[in-house]
Amino acid sequence: MAKIFRGQILHTKSLNEFEVFTNGFIAINSNGKIISCGNNYESWSATQNINEFEIIYLTPDQFLMPGFVDCHIHAPQVAQIGLGLDMPLLDWLNTYTFPLETKFADKEFAQKVYKQVVKTTLRCGTTLASYFGTNHKDSTLILAKEALQQGQRALVGKVCSNCNIPDFYKETYEESVKETEAYIDGFKLLKTNLVQPIITPRFAISCDEKLLSALGNIANKHDLHIQTHISESVAEIEFVREIFSKGYAEVYDSAKLLTNKTVLAHAVHLEDDEIKLISSRGSSVAHCPASNTMLSSGLCDVLRILKQGVKVGLGTDVSAGNSMSIQDAILRAMDVSHHLEFVKKQHIKGCPKPQGDPSTVDYKPLDYKQAIYLATLGGAQALALDHVTGNFEAEKEFDAILIDTTQYPLHNFDSYKTWNEDKSKEMKLLELVQKFIYVGDERNIAKVFVAGVQVKV
Numbered sequence: 001m002a003k004i005f006r007g008q009i010l011h012t013k014s015l016n017e018f019e020v021f022t023n024g025f026i027a028i029n030s031n032g033k034i035i036s037c038g039n040n041y042e043s044w045s046a047t048q049n050i051n052e053f054e055i056i057y058l059t060p061d062q063f064l065m066p067g068f069v070d071c072h073i074h075a076p077q078v079a080q081i082g083l084g085l086d087m088p089l090l091d092w093l094n095t096y097t098f099p100l101e102t103k104f105a106d107k108e109f110a111q112k113v114y115k116q117v118v119k120t121t122l123r124c125g126t127t128l129a130s131y132f133g134t135n136h137k138d139s140t141l142i143l144a145k146e147a148l149q150q151g152q153r154a155l156v157g158k159v160c161s162n163c164n165i166p167d168f169y170k171e172t173y174e175e176s177v178k179e180t181e182a183y184i185d186g187f188k189l190l191k192t193n194l195v196q197p198i199i200t201p202r203f204a205i206s207c208d209e210k211l212l213s214a215l216g217n218i219a220n221k222h223d224l225h226i227q228t229h230i231s232e233s234v235a236e237i238e239f240v241r242e243i244f245s246k247g248y249a250e251v252y253d254s255a256k257l258l259t260n261k262t263v264l265a266h267a268v269h270l271e272d273d274e275i276k277l278i279s280s281r282g283s284s285v286a287h288c289p290a291s292n293t294m295l296s297s298g299l300c301d302v303l304r305i306l307k308q309g310v311k312v313g314l315g316t317d318v319s320a321g322n323s324m325s326i327q328d329a330i331l332r333a334m335d336v337s338h339h340l341e342f343v344k345k346q347h348i349k350g351c352p353k354p355q356g357d358p359s360t361v362d363y364k365p366l367d368y369k370q371a372i373y374l375a376t377l378g379g380a381q382a383l384a385l386d387h388v389t390g391n392f393e394a395e396k397e398f399d400a401i402l403i404d405t406t407q408y409p410l411h412n413f414d415s416y417k418t419w420n421e422d423k424s425k426e427m428k429l430l431e432l433v434q435k436f437i438y439v440g441d442e443r444n445i446a447k448v449f450v451a452g453v454q455v456k457v
């Protein structure tokens with residue numbers, strides 16, 4: 001049945017356009033598409049047959065916002081979350097990640113892990129995720145089916161890697177191409193748009209030039225999304241230059257892997273000309289602040305990347321990131337942005353003095369509204385799915401989370417309410433949002449909707 005939600009609602013329209021409706025409504029048709037959203041319920045409803053809608057009233061302690069978008073998560077690695085995070089990237093891959101991912105040849109094991117992964121990400125309010133699976137076609141199809149069955153919107157990729165990884169996990173070029181084609185065919189049986197395949201070369205180091213080009217051709221032939229890693233750590237970038245004798249972005253571009261449906265994780269150390277190239281191709285970046293910190297990869301200046309016209313979303317990058325929650329990624333992105341401000345503007349004690357005068361640097365760290373944009377619409381844009389989801393514009397699908405600030409850890413804030421009386425409705429709503437972002441967690445996510453359907457969390 002068609003529905004109307006009435007109450008406090010917020011969404012973003014761009015990095016610097018944060019819109020709140022204090023006395024708002026969202027009308028959704030029976031197919032889960034948004035008909036209208038705004039503050040002007042009286043004038044809108046006068047033109048409608050309201051009896052056709054179920055009307056749901058939010059309480060003053062609740063608000064609706066778009067669901068979170070995780071632009072970069074390794075589903076199999078959830079099994080090792082929290083482990084080996086004191087290692088640099090390449091050591092961590094060899095010690096933990098490759099041996100674990102090899103186990104996903106076992107479909108039963110994969111089923112068990114993937115069921116839990118989708119359940120947990122949905123619980124954290126992730127309505128759209130771009131998943132890396134493993135090299136195994138069959139178990140990665142299990143992940144796709146699991147997302148579909150639990151009602152999560154997802155891009156799911158069979159990982160490809162034919163060199164510079166341990167022999168026990170390596171594919172040949174032929175296997176990788178054949179299995180990728182068969183993987184794409186597997187989706188035809190699912191008959192859905194909710195879950196789609198995404199071409200997934202692990203990263204330039206683990207795919208030779210021939211395989212990268214073949215994957216670029218497959219993506220172009222089927223008009224598919226593409227995901228991979230770029231410029232995460234300095235050691236990795238040096239290795240890429242050693243193998244290919246060119247820059248990281250150029251390696252992907254030569255293989256036709258930079259398209260307007262490509263999302264590149266990390267981008268910590270991109271050169272200016274690489275950002276220009278990525279921007280000109282319409283490709284995007286998944287900013288993964290938790291893992292960049294955990295593996296000591298570096299501080300990614302996403303504002304620098306955004307300024308050059310590149311779309312940016314957030315990724316948990318589990319399990320190099322230690323949290324499955326995009327709300328946590330919001331906080332980590334703001335932390336990184338503040339730390340960058342210190343680096344740019346302060347003479348940090350114990351560090352060599354910068355050559356210029358830091359006090360003249362024009363840099364303002366990300367604020368919570370901008371970070372919410374990255375976590376929702378920015379993510380949808382980065383995954384080239386913003387025509388479907390990311391905010392509450394008419395014609396998009398209703399992917400949303402209902403936040404309830406009466407639940408733990410936000411249940412006990414009567415003290416806040418007593419001095420909150422005189423504030424405007426807009427200020428009160430913005431303060432509820434700040435409470436949720438800075439102090440709350442998934443226990444404050446009361447309901448999750450994907451394509452208008454309330455999913456079980």
Ligand SMILES: [Zn+2]
Pocket residue numbers: 072074229265317
């Ligand atoms: Zn990753």
